[in-house]
Amino acid sequence: MAKTAAKKKNDDGRKLVASNRKARHDYLIEDTFEAGLVLMGTEVKALRMGRASLVDGWASFSGDELYLEGVHIPEYVSGTWTNHTPRRRRKLLLHRKELDRIMHKTRESGHTIVPLQLYFKDGRAKVEIAIAKGKKEYDKRHALRERQDRREAERELGANRG
Numbered sequence: 001m002a003k004t005a006a007k008k009k010n011d012d013g014r015k016l017v018a019s020n021r022k023a024r025h026d027y028l029i030e031d032t033f034e035a036g037l038v039l040m041g042t043e044v045k046a047l048r049m050g051r052a053s054l055v056d057g058w059a060s061f062s063g064d065e066l067y068l069e070g071v072h073i074p075e076y077v078s079g080t081w082t083n084h085t086p087r088r089r090r091k092l093l094l095h096r097k098e099l100d101r102i103m104h105k106t107r108e109s110g111h112t113i114v115p116l117q118l119y120f121k122d123g124r125a126k127v128e129i130a131i132a133k134g135k136k137e138y139d140k141r142h143a144l145r146e147r148q149d150r151r152e153a154e155r156e157l158g159a160n161r162g
Contacts, residue, residue, distance in 0.1 A: 010130075013121055013122050014120070014121050015119055015121075016117060016118075016119045016157075017047050017050055017051075017052050017118045017119055017121040017125075018052040018053060018054050018117070018118045019054065019116065019117045019118075019121065020054035020055060020057065020115055020116050020117070022055060023041045023114045023115070023116055023130070023132065024116070025088075025111070025135075025140060025143070025160075026113055026134065026135060026140070027132035027133060027134055027135060028132060028134075028135055029116075029130045029131075029132050029135045030105070030130070030131045030132060030133060031105065031130065031131045032083060032116065032128055032129070032130045032131075032158065033094060033098055033102065033128070033129050033130075034121075034127075034128055035066070035071055035092040035093055035094045035126065035127050035128075035129055036092070036093035036094075036124060036125070037068065037090050037091070037092065037125045037126070037127055038090060038091040038093065039090065039125055040081065040082075041070075041082075042075070042076035042083050043076075044125060045076045045078075046073050046074055046075065046076045047073060047118070047120070047125055048120075049076075050069065051073070051074050051075075051091070052072065052073050052074075052118050053071070053072040054071055054115045054116075054117075054118060055072075056070040056071075056072070056086050057069065057070045057071040057114065057115045058070055058112060058113060058114055058115075059092060059113035059114070059115065059129055060113070060159050061103060061106075064099065064103075065091060065092075065099075066092040066094060066099055066102065066113070067089045067090065067091055067092065068089070068090045068091075068092055068115060068127060068129075069087075069090075070087060070091050071115060071118070072086050072087055073086060073088070081091065092127065092129070102131060105131045106131065110131075110133050110134060111131055111132070111133055112120050112127065112132055112134070113129055113130070113131060113132070114130055115116075115127050115128070115129050115130075116128045116129065116130050118147065126148070
């Protein structure tokens with residue numbers, strides 16, 4: 001989901017720009033990685049304004065390099081003719097061992113790479129990506145039912161205490 005304003009820094013120096021809550025609903029997250037991004041200057045400025053959307057994003061391999069695709073970083077308002085295109089491919093920066101592990105996992109059927117969060121860490125843009133497997137419709141309903149039951153139980157405990 002796109003956030004309109006940049007968030008405050010967390011205890012670990014992270015300043016959240018955008019998060020993809022729908023990914024945790026639609027996919028079963030198996031493993032997560034933190035990757036750097038190759039960005040243009042106007043993209044960094046747009047991100048610092050807190051504008052981005054990860055909803056339609058995914059990552060794919062081109063040769064032996066990993067690219068982030070479908071992520072929307074809107075054009076920088078004060079940019080000139082050097083402005084970026086909002087949905088361009090962006091190279092992800094990971095160690096070779098991590099890339100090999102991700103490539104091996106995604107070769108298994110049903111696995112994909114989705115972005116979970118986009119944030120600044122110590123002034124550098126980072127993206128948290130996950131190796132995920134798509135959930136079936138009944139799994140989604142089951143997860144929603146469990147969450148609702150947990151909320152109702154907490155509500156009842158709170159009503160009994162007060």
